[in-house]
Amino acid sequence: MRLLTDDKIIERQSKIARYATFGGLAVLAGSLFVSFTENYLLAYASLIVGFILAYVGATLANRWIKEPRGDHALAKALKGFDNKYQLYNFLPPVPHYLVTPTGVLVFKIKSLDGEINCVNGRWNRPWKMTRLFGGMGQEPLGNPLADLHAEIEKVKKFIADKMPNAALVPVDGYVVFTDPKVQLSIDDPALPVVTADNLKETLRKSKHGAVLPPQTQDNLAKIFSQDAHGETTE
Numbered sequence: 001m002r003l004l005t006d007d008k009i010i011e012r013q014s015k016i017a018r019y020a021t022f023g024g025l026a027v028l029a030g031s032l033f034v035s036f037t038e039n040y041l042l043a044y045a046s047l048i049v050g051f052i053l054a055y056v057g058a059t060l061a062n063r064w065i066k067e068p069r070g071d072h073a074l075a076k077a078l079k080g081f082d083n084k085y086q087l088y089n090f091l092p093p094v095p096h097y098l099v100t101p102t103g104v105l106v107f108k109i110k111s112l113d114g115e116i117n118c119v120n121g122r123w124n125r126p127w128k129m130t131r132l133f134g135g136m137g138q139e140p141l142g143n144p145l146a147d148l149h150a151e152i153e154k155v156k157k158f159i160a161d162k163m164p165n166a167a168l169v170p171v172d173g174y175v176v177f178t179d180p181k182v183q184l185s186i187d188d189p190a191l192p193v194v195t196a197d198n199l200k201e202t203l204r205k206s207k208h209g210a211v212l213p214p215q216t217q218d219n220l221a222k223i224f225s226q227d228a229h230g231e232t233t234e
Contacts, residue, residue, distance in 0.1 A: 001087060002085070002087070003086075003087050004088045004089070005090060005091070013063070014065050016057075017057050017058075023053050024050045024056075025050070025054060026050075027046050027049050027050030027053060028051065029050075031043045031044075056137075059139075062138055068111075068180075070096055070178060071087075071089035071096070074107060074196070077176075077196045077197070078203075085098060086098070088224060093155055094106055095109065101217060102211055103212065104169060104220070105172055106148065106152050107173065108151060108176065110144055110175065110178070111179055112138065112141060113182050115183045115185070116141065116177065116182060116183065116186075117186075118185070118189060118193070119187045120187065121143075121145075123142070148191055149173075151173065152173045155171050159223070170209050172191070175192070175194070176196055177193075177195050178195075178196045180195075182195060
């Protein structure tokens with residue numbers, strides 16, 4: 001399988017996460033020092049700024065530094081596919097997608113742990129006290145299926161803008177939870193919802209359409225690979 005990842009954006013966002021985190025901690029420490037001078041207005045202002053910086057840093061770190069990061073989890077889960085499969089990470093038009101001989105698969109990554117439920121299209125994540133510790137900056141659960149649908153439509157439009165026969169290219173998707181401690185309870189989802197550990201097996205059991213014509217496969221590779229540099233993994 002070929003991996004094509006925008007390493008520059010990962011490096012840039014990781015640096016911002018570290019700078020924001022350490023900067024926020026420094027400002028928070030400064031606010032404590034200022035409070036001893038009885039300049040409470042400056043102390044409160046520093047406290048707010050420090051908290052905002054620390055929160056931004058934690059949010060970015062959860063996406064760009066914390067393991068298993070989305071691109072690493074997918075690469076591990078899909079290991080073994082041959083070079084007819086190309087996995088794209090943090091490249092246009094959406095963060096994660098796999099170009100296959102039969103079409104394009106979009107992956108909506110969620111890195112949350114714990115219990116995740118979806119009943120009648122409503123998602124929830126029960127509150128636990130453990131989330132008070134280490135939960136700062138975690139992404140919200142939201143509606144992963146709605147997010148996935150929006151990204152699928154974005155990929156379809158991207159292909160349609162660049163290929164005359166775009167309607168012949170199937171575009172489907174999966175919601176993938178990457179944290180090994182996640183516990184899923186999903187009631188009849190409109191699109192597959194899986195853990196990273198089960199992704200490969202689910203893909204192999206899923207029904208696939210006809211193999212696309214060689215010219216269409218080449219065109220897909222060209223439009224997605226512009227300005228991308230990849231590597232091969234077995």
